[in-house]
Amino acid sequence: DxxxxxxxxxxxxxxxxxxxxxxxxxxxxxxxxxxxxxxxxxxxxxxxxxxxxxxxxxxxxxxxxxxxxxxxxxxxxxxxxxxxxxxxxxxxxxxxxxxxxxxxxxxxxxxxxxxxxxxxxxxxPLGSKDRHHIRDVFQNHLGFNDQETVVLIGGGHSLGRCHRKYSGWEGKWTENPIHFSNRFFVVLLELEWEWDAVPATGSMQYFNRENDLMMLRTDMELIKDPEFKKWVEIYASDNEKFCKDFADAFxxxxxxxxxxx
Ligand code: HEM
Structure with a gap:
Protein backbone atom coordinates (compact mmCIF):
# COMPACT_ATOMS: atom_id res chain seq x y z
CA ASP A 1 0.00 0.00 0.00
CA PRO A 125 4.81 -3.87 -32.67
CA LEU A 126 5.64 -1.25 -35.31
CA GLY A 127 3.13 1.55 -35.88
CA SER A 128 3.82 1.67 -39.61
CA LYS A 129 2.50 -1.87 -40.23
CA ASP A 130 -0.83 -3.46 -41.11
CA ARG A 131 -3.32 -5.93 -39.59
CA HIS A 132 -1.12 -8.97 -40.36
CA HIS A 133 1.66 -7.56 -38.22
CA ILE A 134 -0.79 -6.64 -35.45
CA ARG A 135 -2.15 -10.22 -35.38
CA ASP A 136 1.34 -11.67 -35.61
CA VAL A 137 2.40 -9.80 -32.45
CA PHE A 138 -0.84 -9.97 -30.47
CA GLN A 139 -2.05 -13.45 -31.42
CA ASN A 140 0.92 -15.51 -32.56
CA HIS A 141 3.30 -14.25 -29.89
CA LEU A 142 1.30 -12.75 -27.01
CA GLY A 143 -1.70 -15.07 -27.31
CA PHE A 144 -4.52 -12.51 -27.43
CA ASN A 145 -7.68 -12.76 -29.54
CA ASP A 146 -9.09 -9.92 -31.71
CA GLN A 147 -11.26 -8.53 -28.91
CA GLU A 148 -8.34 -8.36 -26.46
CA THR A 149 -6.09 -6.87 -29.15
CA VAL A 150 -8.55 -4.06 -29.90
CA VAL A 151 -9.30 -3.25 -26.26
CA LEU A 152 -5.60 -3.13 -25.35
CA ILE A 153 -4.53 -0.88 -28.24
CA GLY A 154 -7.50 1.48 -27.87
CA GLY A 155 -7.20 1.67 -24.10
CA GLY A 156 -3.45 2.27 -24.22
CA HIS A 157 -3.82 4.94 -26.87
CA SER A 158 -6.61 6.76 -25.04
CA LEU A 159 -3.59 7.92 -23.00
CA GLY A 160 -0.46 9.89 -23.78
CA ARG A 161 1.05 10.96 -27.02
CA CYS A 162 3.64 10.37 -29.71
CA HIS A 163 6.83 12.45 -29.50
CA ARG A 164 8.61 13.18 -32.74
CA LYS A 165 11.99 13.09 -30.97
CA TYR A 166 11.31 9.48 -29.89
CA SER A 167 9.25 7.76 -32.60
CA GLY A 168 9.11 10.32 -35.42
CA TRP A 169 5.32 10.53 -34.98
CA GLU A 170 3.68 13.45 -33.24
CA GLY A 171 0.54 14.22 -31.27
CA LYS A 172 -2.11 12.74 -29.00
CA TRP A 173 -4.91 10.32 -29.84
CA THR A 174 -7.56 11.92 -27.65
CA GLU A 175 -8.38 15.41 -26.38
CA ASN A 176 -7.56 14.53 -22.76
CA PRO A 177 -4.57 12.17 -22.81
CA ILE A 178 -4.40 11.82 -19.04
CA HIS A 179 -8.00 10.61 -18.72
CA PHE A 180 -8.59 6.90 -19.39
CA SER A 181 -11.77 6.23 -21.37
CA ASN A 182 -13.20 4.77 -24.59
CA ARG A 183 -12.62 8.12 -26.33
CA PHE A 184 -9.99 6.61 -28.70
CA PHE A 185 -12.70 4.44 -30.29
CA VAL A 186 -15.15 7.34 -30.58
CA VAL A 187 -12.75 9.69 -32.37
CA LEU A 188 -11.38 6.89 -34.54
CA LEU A 189 -14.89 6.19 -35.85
CA GLU A 190 -16.31 9.72 -35.94
CA LEU A 191 -13.58 12.02 -37.23
CA GLU A 192 -12.27 12.36 -40.75
CA TRP A 193 -8.65 11.28 -41.00
CA GLU A 194 -6.02 12.32 -43.49
CA TRP A 195 -2.77 10.44 -44.20
CA ASP A 196 0.12 12.91 -44.22
CA ALA A 197 3.70 13.46 -43.12
CA VAL A 198 4.82 14.91 -39.80
CA PRO A 199 6.55 18.07 -41.08
CA ALA A 200 9.71 17.79 -38.97
CA THR A 201 10.39 14.07 -39.54
CA GLY A 202 8.55 12.99 -42.68
CA SER A 203 6.96 10.08 -40.77
CA MET A 204 3.50 9.25 -42.13
CA GLN A 205 0.47 9.22 -39.83
CA TYR A 206 -3.21 10.18 -39.82
CA PHE A 207 -4.27 13.69 -38.78
CA ASN A 208 -7.80 14.90 -38.03
CA ARG A 209 -9.11 18.03 -39.79
CA GLU A 210 -8.10 20.35 -36.91
CA ASN A 211 -4.63 18.78 -36.81
CA ASP A 212 -4.84 18.32 -33.06
CA LEU A 213 -5.29 14.53 -32.90
CA MET A 214 -3.44 11.69 -34.58
CA MET A 215 -3.60 7.98 -35.40
CA LEU A 216 -0.88 5.54 -36.37
CA ARG A 217 -1.38 3.22 -39.31
CA THR A 218 -1.83 0.33 -36.86
CA ASP A 219 -4.59 2.30 -35.07
CA MET A 220 -6.42 2.90 -38.36
CA GLU A 221 -6.21 -0.81 -39.19
CA LEU A 222 -8.63 -1.34 -36.30
CA ILE A 223 -11.43 0.11 -38.46
CA LYS A 224 -10.17 -1.13 -41.80
CA ASP A 225 -10.29 -4.77 -40.70
CA PRO A 226 -13.95 -5.87 -40.30
CA GLU A 227 -13.24 -8.25 -37.39
CA PHE A 228 -11.35 -5.56 -35.47
CA LYS A 229 -13.95 -2.91 -36.38
CA LYS A 230 -16.76 -4.92 -34.82
CA TRP A 231 -15.02 -4.45 -31.44
CA VAL A 232 -14.21 -0.78 -32.07
CA GLU A 233 -17.95 -0.15 -32.55
CA ILE A 234 -18.89 -2.06 -29.41
CA TYR A 235 -16.33 -0.18 -27.27
CA ALA A 236 -17.17 3.23 -28.76
CA SER A 237 -20.76 2.82 -27.61
CA ASP A 238 -20.19 1.18 -24.21
CA ASN A 239 -17.57 2.70 -21.89
CA GLU A 240 -18.48 0.37 -19.05
CA LYS A 241 -17.88 -2.78 -21.11
CA PHE A 242 -14.70 -1.22 -22.47
CA CYS A 243 -13.34 -0.56 -18.96
CA LYS A 244 -14.18 -4.07 -17.78
CA ASP A 245 -12.71 -5.80 -20.83
CA PHE A 246 -9.60 -3.61 -20.72
CA ALA A 247 -9.03 -4.46 -17.05
CA ASP A 248 -9.26 -8.20 -17.85
CA ALA A 249 -6.95 -8.01 -20.88
CA PHE A 250 -4.39 -5.80 -19.12
C1 HEM B 1 -0.06 -2.17 -32.52
C2 HEM B 1 0.26 -1.94 -31.27
C3 HEM B 1 0.95 -0.69 -30.80
C4 HEM B 1 1.80 0.15 -31.48
C5 HEM B 1 2.32 0.01 -32.89
C6 HEM B 1 2.13 1.23 -30.57
C7 HEM B 1 2.98 2.28 -30.88
C8 HEM B 1 3.17 3.40 -30.10
C9 HEM B 1 3.97 4.55 -30.45
C10 HEM B 1 4.75 4.71 -31.76
C11 HEM B 1 3.90 5.44 -29.43
C12 HEM B 1 4.58 6.80 -29.34
C13 HEM B 1 5.94 6.74 -28.64
C14 HEM B 1 6.55 8.12 -28.51
O1 HEM B 1 6.78 8.75 -29.55
O2 HEM B 1 6.78 8.56 -27.37
C15 HEM B 1 3.04 4.86 -28.42
C16 HEM B 1 2.70 5.49 -27.25
C17 HEM B 1 1.94 4.90 -26.27
N1 HEM B 1 1.46 3.61 -26.26
FE1 HEM B 1 1.43 2.36 -27.83
N2 HEM B 1 1.49 1.03 -29.38
C18 HEM B 1 0.75 -0.13 -29.47
C19 HEM B 1 -0.02 -0.70 -28.47
C20 HEM B 1 -0.12 -0.22 -27.18
C21 HEM B 1 -0.74 -0.91 -26.08
C22 HEM B 1 -1.35 -2.31 -26.15
C23 HEM B 1 -0.65 -0.08 -24.99
C24 HEM B 1 -1.11 -0.31 -23.58
C25 HEM B 1 -2.13 -1.06 -23.22
C26 HEM B 1 0.01 1.14 -25.43
C27 HEM B 1 0.23 2.24 -24.64
C28 HEM B 1 0.82 3.41 -25.06
C29 HEM B 1 0.87 4.62 -24.26
C30 HEM B 1 0.23 4.84 -22.89
C31 HEM B 1 1.57 5.56 -25.04
C32 HEM B 1 1.87 7.02 -24.67
C33 HEM B 1 3.23 7.14 -24.02
C34 HEM B 1 3.58 8.56 -23.68
O3 HEM B 1 2.73 9.43 -23.62
O4 HEM B 1 4.79 8.80 -23.46
N3 HEM B 1 0.33 1.00 -26.76
N4 HEM B 1 2.61 3.62 -28.86
Missing part, protein backbone atom coordinates in the same frame (compact mmCIF):
# COMPACT_ATOMS: atom_id res chain seq x y z
CA UNK A 2 2.91 2.34 0.76
CA UNK A 3 4.40 1.63 -2.65
CA UNK A 4 1.06 2.27 -4.35
CA UNK A 5 0.79 5.57 -2.48
CA UNK A 6 4.33 6.60 -3.42
CA UNK A 7 3.68 5.83 -7.12
CA UNK A 8 0.42 7.77 -6.99
CA UNK A 9 2.13 10.82 -5.49
CA UNK A 10 4.94 10.77 -8.04
CA UNK A 11 2.75 10.86 -11.17
CA UNK A 12 1.69 14.51 -11.37
CA UNK A 13 4.21 16.85 -13.01
CA UNK A 14 2.89 20.11 -14.50
CA UNK A 15 5.96 20.65 -16.69
CA UNK A 16 5.96 17.17 -18.28
CA UNK A 17 3.93 16.51 -21.44
CA UNK A 18 0.24 16.74 -20.48
CA UNK A 19 0.89 17.08 -16.74
CA UNK A 20 1.40 13.45 -15.71
CA UNK A 21 3.95 10.64 -16.01
CA UNK A 22 0.96 8.25 -16.03
CA UNK A 23 0.94 7.49 -19.77
CA UNK A 24 4.66 6.77 -20.06
CA UNK A 25 4.49 4.57 -16.94
CA UNK A 26 1.70 2.57 -18.65
CA UNK A 27 3.82 2.27 -21.78
CA UNK A 28 6.78 1.00 -19.73
CA UNK A 29 4.71 -1.88 -18.34
CA UNK A 30 3.24 -2.66 -21.77
CA UNK A 31 6.69 -2.86 -23.36
CA UNK A 32 8.08 -4.92 -20.47
CA UNK A 33 5.28 -7.46 -21.13
CA UNK A 34 5.20 -7.23 -24.94
CA UNK A 35 8.42 -9.21 -25.39
CA UNK A 36 6.58 -12.40 -24.39
CA UNK A 37 6.53 -15.29 -26.84
CA UNK A 38 3.93 -17.95 -26.10
CA UNK A 39 5.82 -20.42 -28.32
CA UNK A 40 8.93 -20.46 -26.14
CA UNK A 41 7.62 -18.99 -22.88
CA UNK A 42 10.41 -16.39 -22.99
CA UNK A 43 10.10 -12.67 -22.37
CA UNK A 44 7.35 -10.81 -20.53
CA UNK A 45 7.55 -8.70 -17.39
CA UNK A 46 9.21 -11.38 -15.24
CA UNK A 47 12.93 -10.66 -14.95
CA UNK A 48 12.69 -6.91 -15.69
CA UNK A 49 15.08 -7.53 -18.56
CA UNK A 50 14.62 -4.01 -19.92
CA UNK A 51 17.24 -2.88 -17.39
CA UNK A 52 19.86 -4.24 -19.78
CA UNK A 53 20.79 -3.73 -23.41
CA UNK A 54 19.87 -4.78 -26.05
CA UNK A 55 16.27 -4.52 -24.75
CA UNK A 56 17.03 -1.19 -23.05
CA UNK A 57 18.34 0.21 -26.32
CA UNK A 58 15.63 -1.33 -28.56
CA UNK A 59 14.40 1.48 -30.85
CA UNK A 60 10.83 0.74 -29.72
CA UNK A 61 11.75 1.61 -26.13
CA UNK A 62 13.04 5.10 -26.93
CA UNK A 63 11.49 7.63 -24.55
CA UNK A 64 10.84 5.17 -21.72
CA UNK A 65 13.79 6.59 -19.74
CA UNK A 66 11.47 9.05 -17.94
CA UNK A 67 9.34 6.18 -16.61
CA UNK A 68 12.42 4.09 -15.78
CA UNK A 69 13.85 7.01 -13.83
CA UNK A 70 10.60 7.62 -11.95
CA UNK A 71 10.40 3.94 -11.01
CA UNK A 72 14.07 3.97 -9.92
CA UNK A 73 13.31 6.70 -7.39
CA UNK A 74 10.51 4.54 -5.93
CA UNK A 75 12.74 1.46 -5.95
CA UNK A 76 15.38 3.31 -3.90
CA UNK A 77 12.72 4.06 -1.28
CA UNK A 78 11.24 0.55 -1.31
CA UNK A 79 14.12 -1.82 -2.17
CA UNK A 80 12.11 -4.94 -1.24
CA UNK A 81 9.84 -4.73 -4.30
CA UNK A 82 11.37 -6.13 -7.49
CA UNK A 83 11.65 -3.93 -10.58
CA UNK A 84 9.41 -6.37 -12.43
CA UNK A 85 6.67 -6.03 -9.81
CA UNK A 86 7.18 -2.27 -9.54
CA UNK A 87 6.91 -1.57 -13.27
CA UNK A 88 3.70 -3.58 -13.60
CA UNK A 89 2.21 -2.12 -10.41
CA UNK A 90 3.13 1.36 -11.71
CA UNK A 91 0.82 0.94 -14.69
CA UNK A 92 -2.03 -0.39 -12.54
CA UNK A 93 -1.79 2.60 -10.19
CA UNK A 94 -1.38 5.08 -13.09
CA UNK A 95 -4.45 3.77 -14.94
CA UNK A 96 -6.53 3.97 -11.77
CA UNK A 97 -5.25 7.51 -11.09
CA UNK A 98 -6.24 8.54 -14.62
CA UNK A 99 -9.87 7.47 -13.93
CA UNK A 100 -9.46 4.00 -15.38
CA UNK A 101 -10.65 0.68 -13.93
CA UNK A 102 -9.11 -1.23 -11.05
CA UNK A 103 -6.86 -3.92 -12.50
CA UNK A 104 -6.02 -7.15 -10.73
CA UNK A 105 -2.30 -7.27 -9.90
CA UNK A 106 -0.30 -9.95 -8.13
CA UNK A 107 3.30 -9.66 -6.86
CA UNK A 108 5.86 -12.42 -7.27
CA UNK A 109 7.93 -11.41 -10.30
CA UNK A 110 11.69 -11.71 -9.96
CA UNK A 111 14.49 -9.58 -11.37
CA UNK A 112 17.00 -11.60 -13.35
CA UNK A 113 20.48 -10.82 -12.16
CA UNK A 114 22.37 -11.25 -15.41
CA UNK A 115 21.76 -10.64 -19.07
CA UNK A 116 21.32 -14.25 -20.20
CA UNK A 117 17.52 -14.16 -20.30
CA UNK A 118 17.08 -10.96 -22.31
CA UNK A 119 14.64 -11.50 -25.16
CA UNK A 120 15.75 -10.63 -28.69
CA UNK A 121 14.85 -7.19 -29.98
CA UNK A 122 12.23 -6.82 -32.66
CA UNK A 123 9.23 -8.21 -30.75
CA UNK A 124 7.51 -4.86 -30.17
CA UNK A 251 -4.32 -8.11 -16.09
CA UNK A 252 -3.67 -11.01 -18.49
CA UNK A 253 -0.87 -9.00 -20.19
CA UNK A 254 0.84 -8.41 -16.83
CA UNK A 255 0.84 -12.17 -16.12
CA UNK A 256 2.40 -13.31 -19.43
CA UNK A 257 5.46 -15.43 -18.68
CA UNK A 258 5.11 -15.08 -14.90
CA UNK A 259 5.36 -18.54 -13.30
CA UNK A 260 2.53 -19.18 -10.82
CA UNK A 261 2.14 -22.33 -8.76
Missing amino acids: DVREAIKKSLACPTFDDGSFGPVVVRLAWHACATYDKNTGEGGSNGATMRFPPELTDDGNTGLHTALHLMEVIKQRFPAITYADLWTLGAVVAIEEMCGPKIEWKPGRIDCSDQSKIPANGRL AKLLELGVPRS
Whole structure:
Protein backbone atom coordinates (compact mmCIF):
# COMPACT_ATOMS: atom_id res chain seq x y z
CA ASP A 1 0.00 0.00 0.00
CA ASP A 2 2.91 2.34 0.76
CA VAL A 3 4.40 1.63 -2.65
CA ARG A 4 1.06 2.27 -4.35
CA GLU A 5 0.79 5.57 -2.48
CA ALA A 6 4.33 6.60 -3.42
CA ILE A 7 3.68 5.83 -7.12
CA LYS A 8 0.42 7.77 -6.99
CA LYS A 9 2.13 10.82 -5.49
CA SER A 10 4.94 10.77 -8.04
CA LEU A 11 2.75 10.86 -11.17
CA ALA A 12 1.69 14.51 -11.37
CA CYS A 13 4.21 16.85 -13.01
CA PRO A 14 2.89 20.11 -14.50
CA THR A 15 5.96 20.65 -16.69
CA PHE A 16 5.96 17.17 -18.28
CA ASP A 17 3.93 16.51 -21.44
CA ASP A 18 0.24 16.74 -20.48
CA GLY A 19 0.89 17.08 -16.74
CA SER A 20 1.40 13.45 -15.71
CA PHE A 21 3.95 10.64 -16.01
CA GLY A 22 0.96 8.25 -16.03
CA PRO A 23 0.94 7.49 -19.77
CA VAL A 24 4.66 6.77 -20.06
CA VAL A 25 4.49 4.57 -16.94
CA VAL A 26 1.70 2.57 -18.65
CA ARG A 27 3.82 2.27 -21.78
CA LEU A 28 6.78 1.00 -19.73
CA ALA A 29 4.71 -1.88 -18.34
CA TRP A 30 3.24 -2.66 -21.77
CA HIS A 31 6.69 -2.86 -23.36
CA ALA A 32 8.08 -4.92 -20.47
CA CYS A 33 5.28 -7.46 -21.13
CA ALA A 34 5.20 -7.23 -24.94
CA THR A 35 8.42 -9.21 -25.39
CA TYR A 36 6.58 -12.40 -24.39
CA ASP A 37 6.53 -15.29 -26.84
CA LYS A 38 3.93 -17.95 -26.10
CA ASN A 39 5.82 -20.42 -28.32
CA THR A 40 8.93 -20.46 -26.14
CA GLY A 41 7.62 -18.99 -22.88
CA GLU A 42 10.41 -16.39 -22.99
CA GLY A 43 10.10 -12.67 -22.37
CA GLY A 44 7.35 -10.81 -20.53
CA SER A 45 7.55 -8.70 -17.39
CA ASN A 46 9.21 -11.38 -15.24
CA GLY A 47 12.93 -10.66 -14.95
CA ALA A 48 12.69 -6.91 -15.69
CA THR A 49 15.08 -7.53 -18.56
CA MET A 50 14.62 -4.01 -19.92
CA ARG A 51 17.24 -2.88 -17.39
CA PHE A 52 19.86 -4.24 -19.78
CA PRO A 53 20.79 -3.73 -23.41
CA PRO A 54 19.87 -4.78 -26.05
CA GLU A 55 16.27 -4.52 -24.75
CA LEU A 56 17.03 -1.19 -23.05
CA THR A 57 18.34 0.21 -26.32
CA ASP A 58 15.63 -1.33 -28.56
CA ASP A 59 14.40 1.48 -30.85
CA GLY A 60 10.83 0.74 -29.72
CA ASN A 61 11.75 1.61 -26.13
CA THR A 62 13.04 5.10 -26.93
CA GLY A 63 11.49 7.63 -24.55
CA LEU A 64 10.84 5.17 -21.72
CA HIS A 65 13.79 6.59 -19.74
CA THR A 66 11.47 9.05 -17.94
CA ALA A 67 9.34 6.18 -16.61
CA LEU A 68 12.42 4.09 -15.78
CA HIS A 69 13.85 7.01 -13.83
CA LEU A 70 10.60 7.62 -11.95
CA MET A 71 10.40 3.94 -11.01
CA GLU A 72 14.07 3.97 -9.92
CA VAL A 73 13.31 6.70 -7.39
CA ILE A 74 10.51 4.54 -5.93
CA LYS A 75 12.74 1.46 -5.95
CA GLN A 76 15.38 3.31 -3.90
CA ARG A 77 12.72 4.06 -1.28
CA PHE A 78 11.24 0.55 -1.31
CA PRO A 79 14.12 -1.82 -2.17
CA ALA A 80 12.11 -4.94 -1.24
CA ILE A 81 9.84 -4.73 -4.30
CA THR A 82 11.37 -6.13 -7.49
CA TYR A 83 11.65 -3.93 -10.58
CA ALA A 84 9.41 -6.37 -12.43
CA ASP A 85 6.67 -6.03 -9.81
CA LEU A 86 7.18 -2.27 -9.54
CA TRP A 87 6.91 -1.57 -13.27
CA THR A 88 3.70 -3.58 -13.60
CA LEU A 89 2.21 -2.12 -10.41
CA GLY A 90 3.13 1.36 -11.71
CA ALA A 91 0.82 0.94 -14.69
CA VAL A 92 -2.03 -0.39 -12.54
CA VAL A 93 -1.79 2.60 -10.19
CA ALA A 94 -1.38 5.08 -13.09
CA ILE A 95 -4.45 3.77 -14.94
CA GLU A 96 -6.53 3.97 -11.77
CA GLU A 97 -5.25 7.51 -11.09
CA MET A 98 -6.24 8.54 -14.62
CA CYS A 99 -9.87 7.47 -13.93
CA GLY A 100 -9.46 4.00 -15.38
CA PRO A 101 -10.65 0.68 -13.93
CA LYS A 102 -9.11 -1.23 -11.05
CA ILE A 103 -6.86 -3.92 -12.50
CA GLU A 104 -6.02 -7.15 -10.73
CA TRP A 105 -2.30 -7.27 -9.90
CA LYS A 106 -0.30 -9.95 -8.13
CA PRO A 107 3.30 -9.66 -6.86
CA GLY A 108 5.86 -12.42 -7.27
CA ARG A 109 7.93 -11.41 -10.30
CA ILE A 110 11.69 -11.71 -9.96
CA ASP A 111 14.49 -9.58 -11.37
CA CYS A 112 17.00 -11.60 -13.35
CA SER A 113 20.48 -10.82 -12.16
CA ASP A 114 22.37 -11.25 -15.41
CA GLN A 115 21.76 -10.64 -19.07
CA SER A 116 21.32 -14.25 -20.20
CA LYS A 117 17.52 -14.16 -20.30
CA ILE A 118 17.08 -10.96 -22.31
CA PRO A 119 14.64 -11.50 -25.16
CA ALA A 120 15.75 -10.63 -28.69
CA ASN A 121 14.85 -7.19 -29.98
CA GLY A 122 12.23 -6.82 -32.66
CA ARG A 123 9.23 -8.21 -30.75
CA LEU A 124 7.51 -4.86 -30.17
CA PRO A 125 4.81 -3.87 -32.67
CA LEU A 126 5.64 -1.25 -35.31
CA GLY A 127 3.13 1.55 -35.88
CA SER A 128 3.82 1.67 -39.61
CA LYS A 129 2.50 -1.87 -40.23
CA ASP A 130 -0.83 -3.46 -41.11
CA ARG A 131 -3.32 -5.93 -39.59
CA HIS A 132 -1.12 -8.97 -40.36
CA HIS A 133 1.66 -7.56 -38.22
CA ILE A 134 -0.79 -6.64 -35.45
CA ARG A 135 -2.15 -10.22 -35.38
CA ASP A 136 1.34 -11.67 -35.61
CA VAL A 137 2.40 -9.80 -32.45
CA PHE A 138 -0.84 -9.97 -30.47
CA GLN A 139 -2.05 -13.45 -31.42
CA ASN A 140 0.92 -15.51 -32.56
CA HIS A 141 3.30 -14.25 -29.89
CA LEU A 142 1.30 -12.75 -27.01
CA GLY A 143 -1.70 -15.07 -27.31
CA PHE A 144 -4.52 -12.51 -27.43
CA ASN A 145 -7.68 -12.76 -29.54
CA ASP A 146 -9.09 -9.92 -31.71
CA GLN A 147 -11.26 -8.53 -28.91
CA GLU A 148 -8.34 -8.36 -26.46
CA THR A 149 -6.09 -6.87 -29.15
CA VAL A 150 -8.55 -4.06 -29.90
CA VAL A 151 -9.30 -3.25 -26.26
CA LEU A 152 -5.60 -3.13 -25.35
CA ILE A 153 -4.53 -0.88 -28.24
CA GLY A 154 -7.50 1.48 -27.87
CA GLY A 155 -7.20 1.67 -24.10
CA GLY A 156 -3.45 2.27 -24.22
CA HIS A 157 -3.82 4.94 -26.87
CA SER A 158 -6.61 6.76 -25.04
CA LEU A 159 -3.59 7.92 -23.00
CA GLY A 160 -0.46 9.89 -23.78
CA ARG A 161 1.05 10.96 -27.02
CA CYS A 162 3.64 10.37 -29.71
CA HIS A 163 6.83 12.45 -29.50
CA ARG A 164 8.61 13.18 -32.74
CA LYS A 165 11.99 13.09 -30.97
CA TYR A 166 11.31 9.48 -29.89
CA SER A 167 9.25 7.76 -32.60
CA GLY A 168 9.11 10.32 -35.42
CA TRP A 169 5.32 10.53 -34.98
CA GLU A 170 3.68 13.45 -33.24
CA GLY A 171 0.54 14.22 -31.27
CA LYS A 172 -2.11 12.74 -29.00
CA TRP A 173 -4.91 10.32 -29.84
CA THR A 174 -7.56 11.92 -27.65
CA GLU A 175 -8.38 15.41 -26.38
CA ASN A 176 -7.56 14.53 -22.76
CA PRO A 177 -4.57 12.17 -22.81
CA ILE A 178 -4.40 11.82 -19.04
CA HIS A 179 -8.00 10.61 -18.72
CA PHE A 180 -8.59 6.90 -19.39
CA SER A 181 -11.77 6.23 -21.37
CA ASN A 182 -13.20 4.77 -24.59
CA ARG A 183 -12.62 8.12 -26.33
CA PHE A 184 -9.99 6.61 -28.70
CA PHE A 185 -12.70 4.44 -30.29
CA VAL A 186 -15.15 7.34 -30.58
CA VAL A 187 -12.75 9.69 -32.37
CA LEU A 188 -11.38 6.89 -34.54
CA LEU A 189 -14.89 6.19 -35.85
CA GLU A 190 -16.31 9.72 -35.94
CA LEU A 191 -13.58 12.02 -37.23
CA GLU A 192 -12.27 12.36 -40.75
CA TRP A 193 -8.65 11.28 -41.00
CA GLU A 194 -6.02 12.32 -43.49
CA TRP A 195 -2.77 10.44 -44.20
CA ASP A 196 0.12 12.91 -44.22
CA ALA A 197 3.70 13.46 -43.12
CA VAL A 198 4.82 14.91 -39.80
CA PRO A 199 6.55 18.07 -41.08
CA ALA A 200 9.71 17.79 -38.97
CA THR A 201 10.39 14.07 -39.54
CA GLY A 202 8.55 12.99 -42.68
CA SER A 203 6.96 10.08 -40.77
CA MET A 204 3.50 9.25 -42.13
CA GLN A 205 0.47 9.22 -39.83
CA TYR A 206 -3.21 10.18 -39.82
CA PHE A 207 -4.27 13.69 -38.78
CA ASN A 208 -7.80 14.90 -38.03
CA ARG A 209 -9.11 18.03 -39.79
CA GLU A 210 -8.10 20.35 -36.91
CA ASN A 211 -4.63 18.78 -36.81
CA ASP A 212 -4.84 18.32 -33.06
CA LEU A 213 -5.29 14.53 -32.90
CA MET A 214 -3.44 11.69 -34.58
CA MET A 215 -3.60 7.98 -35.40
CA LEU A 216 -0.88 5.54 -36.37
CA ARG A 217 -1.38 3.22 -39.31
CA THR A 218 -1.83 0.33 -36.86
CA ASP A 219 -4.59 2.30 -35.07
CA MET A 220 -6.42 2.90 -38.36
CA GLU A 221 -6.21 -0.81 -39.19
CA LEU A 222 -8.63 -1.34 -36.30
CA ILE A 223 -11.43 0.11 -38.46
CA LYS A 224 -10.17 -1.13 -41.80
CA ASP A 225 -10.29 -4.77 -40.70
CA PRO A 226 -13.95 -5.87 -40.30
CA GLU A 227 -13.24 -8.25 -37.39
CA PHE A 228 -11.35 -5.56 -35.47
CA LYS A 229 -13.95 -2.91 -36.38
CA LYS A 230 -16.76 -4.92 -34.82
CA TRP A 231 -15.02 -4.45 -31.44
CA VAL A 232 -14.21 -0.78 -32.07
CA GLU A 233 -17.95 -0.15 -32.55
CA ILE A 234 -18.89 -2.06 -29.41
CA TYR A 235 -16.33 -0.18 -27.27
CA ALA A 236 -17.17 3.23 -28.76
CA SER A 237 -20.76 2.82 -27.61
CA ASP A 238 -20.19 1.18 -24.21
CA ASN A 239 -17.57 2.70 -21.89
CA GLU A 240 -18.48 0.37 -19.05
CA LYS A 241 -17.88 -2.78 -21.11
CA PHE A 242 -14.70 -1.22 -22.47
CA CYS A 243 -13.34 -0.56 -18.96
CA LYS A 244 -14.18 -4.07 -17.78
CA ASP A 245 -12.71 -5.80 -20.83
CA PHE A 246 -9.60 -3.61 -20.72
CA ALA A 247 -9.03 -4.46 -17.05
CA ASP A 248 -9.26 -8.20 -17.85
CA ALA A 249 -6.95 -8.01 -20.88
CA PHE A 250 -4.39 -5.80 -19.12
CA ALA A 251 -4.32 -8.11 -16.09
CA LYS A 252 -3.67 -11.01 -18.49
CA LEU A 253 -0.87 -9.00 -20.19
CA LEU A 254 0.84 -8.41 -16.83
CA GLU A 255 0.84 -12.17 -16.12
CA LEU A 256 2.40 -13.31 -19.43
CA GLY A 257 5.46 -15.43 -18.68
CA VAL A 258 5.11 -15.08 -14.90
CA PRO A 259 5.36 -18.54 -13.30
CA ARG A 260 2.53 -19.18 -10.82
CA SER A 261 2.14 -22.33 -8.76
C1 HEM B 1 -0.06 -2.17 -32.52
C2 HEM B 1 0.26 -1.94 -31.27
C3 HEM B 1 0.95 -0.69 -30.80
C4 HEM B 1 1.80 0.15 -31.48
C5 HEM B 1 2.32 0.01 -32.89
C6 HEM B 1 2.13 1.23 -30.57
C7 HEM B 1 2.98 2.28 -30.88
C8 HEM B 1 3.17 3.40 -30.10
C9 HEM B 1 3.97 4.55 -30.45
C10 HEM B 1 4.75 4.71 -31.76
C11 HEM B 1 3.90 5.44 -29.43
C12 HEM B 1 4.58 6.80 -29.34
C13 HEM B 1 5.94 6.74 -28.64
C14 HEM B 1 6.55 8.12 -28.51
O1 HEM B 1 6.78 8.75 -29.55
O2 HEM B 1 6.78 8.56 -27.37
C15 HEM B 1 3.04 4.86 -28.42
C16 HEM B 1 2.70 5.49 -27.25
C17 HEM B 1 1.94 4.90 -26.27
N1 HEM B 1 1.46 3.61 -26.26
FE1 HEM B 1 1.43 2.36 -27.83
N2 HEM B 1 1.49 1.03 -29.38
C18 HEM B 1 0.75 -0.13 -29.47
C19 HEM B 1 -0.02 -0.70 -28.47
C20 HEM B 1 -0.12 -0.22 -27.18
C21 HEM B 1 -0.74 -0.91 -26.08
C22 HEM B 1 -1.35 -2.31 -26.15
C23 HEM B 1 -0.65 -0.08 -24.99
C24 HEM B 1 -1.11 -0.31 -23.58
C25 HEM B 1 -2.13 -1.06 -23.22
C26 HEM B 1 0.01 1.14 -25.43
C27 HEM B 1 0.23 2.24 -24.64
C28 HEM B 1 0.82 3.41 -25.06
C29 HEM B 1 0.87 4.62 -24.26
C30 HEM B 1 0.23 4.84 -22.89
C31 HEM B 1 1.57 5.56 -25.04
C32 HEM B 1 1.87 7.02 -24.67
C33 HEM B 1 3.23 7.14 -24.02
C34 HEM B 1 3.58 8.56 -23.68
O3 HEM B 1 2.73 9.43 -23.62
O4 HEM B 1 4.79 8.80 -23.46
N3 HEM B 1 0.33 1.00 -26.76
N4 HEM B 1 2.61 3.62 -28.86
